[in-house]
Amino acid sequence: MKKTLLAPSLLSADFSDLSGAIKKIENDGGSIVHIDVMDGAFVPQITYGQPVIKSIRKLTDLPFDVHLMVEKPELMVDSFAEAGADWITFHYESTVHLDRLIHHIHDLGKKCGISIVPSTPVSFLSQILHLVDLVLVMSVNPGFGGQSFIPYTLDKISELKKIREEQGLDFKISVDGGVNEKNFAEIADAGADILVSGSSFFSGKLKWEK
Ligand code: DX5
Ligand code: ZN
Numbered sequence: 379m380k381k382t383l384l385a386p387s388l389l390s391a392d393f394s395d396l397s398g399a400i401k402k403i404e405n406d407g408g409s410i411v412h413i414d415v416m417d418g419a420f421v422p423q424i425t426y427g428q429p430v431i432k433s434i435r436k437l438t439d440l441p442f443d444v445h446l447m448v449e450k451p452e453l454m455v456d457s458f459a460e461a462g463a464d465w466i467t468f469h470y471e472s473t474v475h476l477d478r479l480i481h482h483i484h485d486l487g488k489k490c491g492i493s494i495v496p497s498t499p500v501s502f503l504s505q506i507l508h509l510v511d512l513v514l515v516m517s518v519n520p521g522f523g524g525q526s527f528i529p530y531t532l533d534k535i536s537e538l539k540k541i542r543e544e545q546g547l548d549f550k551i552s553v554d555g556g557v558n559e560k561n562f563a564e565i566a567d568a569g570a571d572i573l574v575s576g577s578s579f580f581s582g583k584l585k586w587e588k
Contacts, residue, residue, distance in 0.1 A: 382566040382573055384586040385410035385443060385552065389425065389430045390576035391522045396430075399580070400437045406584030410441050410465075412413050412554070414523075417448035420472055421521035424431040428454075428461040435462030442514075443467060445493065445554065445574075446523075447520050452479050465551075467476055467491030470498055480509045491552070495520060496528050500537045510549050512572075517565075518555030523576040527556030532568045539569030559584045 386408045390400030403411055413431060418424040431444065444463040448454060451468035452475070458466055466483050470492055472480060483490040491512035492503060496519060503513065515534050518525040531553075538551050552572035553565050562573055562584065578584040 380571070381588070382562075383409040384579070384584075384588075385412040385572050385574045386579040387412040387414055387523065387554070387574050387576035389414040390580040393426075396434050397437055400434060400440075402580070404438060406438065406579070407588050408579075409588060410443050410572065411438065412576075413442055413444045413463075415444055415446050415448060416521065417549065419449045420469065421447045423521060424490060428457045431458065431463065441570040442467060443491065443533060443552075445491075445514065448470070448472065452482070455479065455483055455488075456486065459483075459488050463488060465489040465491055465512060467493050467512060469493045469495070469520075470502060471495055476506055477509065493520075493554070494534075496531050500534050500541070507541065507549060508545070508547055512550040512552055514552045514554055514574075515570075516555055517553050517557070520555070525556055527558070527561055527565075532542075532565065535565065535568040535570055557584070 386403045416423045416425045431572040441464040446468045480490045489511040491514050492510045493514035495516050517527050517531040550571045553570040554574035557573045557575045558578035
């Protein structure tokens with residue numbers, strides 16, 4: 379059986395010690411570094427951007443999945459690619475010309491993820507699922523770490539898994555928000571290939587073996 383991968387979210391790290399946070403991700407079972415970029419417009423907080431990613435890029439060989447919670451992501455993908463993103467994930471709800479942006483990210487030589495907030499149905503992705511490398515199912519309303527998993531998002535994970543099988547597609551399913559030591563098995567069973575975890579991982583509650 380395929381092993382579910384853990385992608386710890388830097389949002390819950392101590393920002394005064396990002397180097398220590400990256401070491402913990404490497405040592406405690408992380409396969410991907412999940413980097414939440416917030417612009418204070420698509421979501422209320424502002425986190426970090428290209429210069430921070432550039433400086434932590436040299437600390438690890440683990441892939442970076444940059445989760446853009448920003449308006450107009452098309453204005454930023456070149457500079458995030460340049461800064462060291464391996465995967466660039468943007469929100470369905472944040473822009474209009476999804477097809478163009480997905481192709482542009484691929485032209486930059488990067489993997490492309492598309493994310494949906496809890497209230498966006500999976501069916502809205504029907505025209506573009508064959509183009510993306512990853513679907514990031516938000517299981518909380520984006521913007522903050524430490525929120526509770528929204529149970530109805532489990533059905534969206536299963537729905538994506540079913541569509542992927544029926545249509546012979548190969549995008550990864552990643553789940554982000556409220557994943558913890560109590561619910562991770564159920565979420566993985568529903569079809570998640572990648573579990574993003576911030577607070578539960580950095581508080582030491584969610585233990586993971588690669
Ligand atoms: C929320 C972010 C998530 C979040 C996960 O907007 O996209 O990545 O940091 O944190 P936890 O695991 O604490 O919900
Ligand atoms: Zn995220």
